[in-house]
Amino acid sequence: MEGLPLAIDTVLFQLGPFHIYAYGFMLSIGYGAGIILAMREARRRELAIDLVLDYLICVFIAGLLMARFVFVIRELPYFMAFPEELLNIGNGLSPMGAVAGFGLVTAWYIYRCAWDYRVLADVLSAPLAMGLAITSIGTSTLGRVTNVPWGIPWDGLRYHPLGVYQGIGYYLSFALVWSLRRKARYPGHMALTAVFCLGLTQFITGMFAYEAVMFNLRQLVGLLAMGLALLMAQEKSVTSADEEYMEHYRALGPSKAPWYRRMISWSWGLLLLLLVYYYRATSI
Numbered sequence: 001m002e003g004l005p006l007a008i009d010t011v012l013f014q015l016g017p018f019h020i021y022a023y024g025f026m027l028s029i030g031y032g033a034g035i036i037l038a039m040r041e042a043r044r045r046e047l048a049i050d051l052v053l054d055y056l057i058c059v060f061i062a063g064l065l066m067a068r069f070v071f072v073i074r075e076l077p078y079f080m081a082f083p084e085e086l087l088n089i090g091n092g093l094s095p096m097g098a099v100a101g102f103g104l105v106t107a108w109y110i111y112r113c114a115w116d117y118r119v120l121a122d123v124l125s126a127p128l129a130m131g132l133a134i135t136s137i138g139t140s141t142l143g144r145v146t147n148v149p150w151g152i153p154w155d156g157l158r159y160h161p162l163g164v165y166q167g168i169g170y171y172l173s174f175a176l177v178w179s180l181r182r183k184a185r186y187p188g189h190m191a192l193t194a195v196f197c198l199g200l201t202q203f204i205t206g207m208f209a210y211e212a213v214m215f216n217l218r219q220l221v222g223l224l225a226m227g228l229a230l231l232m233a234q235e236k237s238v239t240s241a242d243e244e245y246m247e248h249y250r251a252l253g254p255s256k257a258p259w260y261r262r263m264i265s266w267s268w269g270l271l272l273l274l275l276v277y278y279y280r281a282t283s284i
Contacts, residue, residue, distance in 0.1 A: 022280060026138025031060055034131035041123045041181070045249065047115070052123075055109045062101035070097030121191030122184065129174035129194055133270075136166035137277045143208040152281045160208040163277050169201030171270050184249075186242040192229045199225025 014020065035056050042052040071094040072079050072086065079086055110117050142152055143160030151158030177194045184190050203222030 021138075022140065023135070023138040026276075027064075027135045030131035030134030033134055034127035037127040037130060037178075038123055041126070044181075045119060045123055047119070047123070048113070051109075051113055055105070055113075058109075059102055059105045062105045063098040064093075064101070066101030067093040067095070067098035070094035070100070116187060118186075118188035118191065121188055125191045125194035126174050126177040129170050129177055129198060132198070133167050133170035133174060133273060136163045136170060137273050137280075139163040139166070141210075143205075143210055146208075161277065161281070162205055162208060164274060165205045165208060166201060167273050167277065168270065169204060170198065171266075171273065173197035173201060175266050184246060186236065186238045187245060188232075188236070192233050192236075196226050196229035199223070199229065 035053070038056060039049060039052065043049060071092045074094065075092065106120070109115065110120065139162065141162055142154070143162045143165075145157050146160050147158060148160070150161065150164070152161050173194060176197060177190050180190050180193060199222040201222070202225065203219045206216050206219035206222060209216055209218055
């Protein structure tokens, strides 16, 4: 389990005898927001909406179950001693388990529906970043001791708010990738940009984690994601078919709201996430 105590209460609120855990609640909100964005983009990409919705539901269930299963297996002695914690997903999920569940379901749907994996990756890239941003606000794990005024106080010390750092990084990644919808040069361009930005977020937040300052697992994963994205982008050759597809896609056109209106709406969204996080942190 975590070496550092969770200074932020994992329970967001209570309904009678039921405890609503912050991580699970924000994960649900984040996935709901991601579904709305993905469905909007899939409709513009002229994909079958019913199939996309089925896929999004199945991949969420598979990813969540596999993430929890792998985590429980890894921490089996703890859960044997405290079986009542089995259903509390707020105390841990395995990222590798989530990736495995996501990958298996995605591969099956790509084969079954004959989807272009690059187009599917573009459809999912911005929604994924938004979902991660919202989910990060539900985390209760803190970073290293610090003196910064925005740190979270606990037991006479202040700690780096990793949830805030991750939320900001993921949210900015969403804003950048979402803005590429009219500028993407080839299928997969948005996805590669998202992989690089999410990896960069992981690398930077790893500097403030409770583990080693440089090159902990969080940072290594971030470096791997950034390197993979850069390598694939460098090796990518744009074909005439890619250019034809992108011209058709741009003709469908997202809304052309003025840039300042988009900036204002995105700023309000980020501010709301930060308020939720600090409300949790100061209400214990």
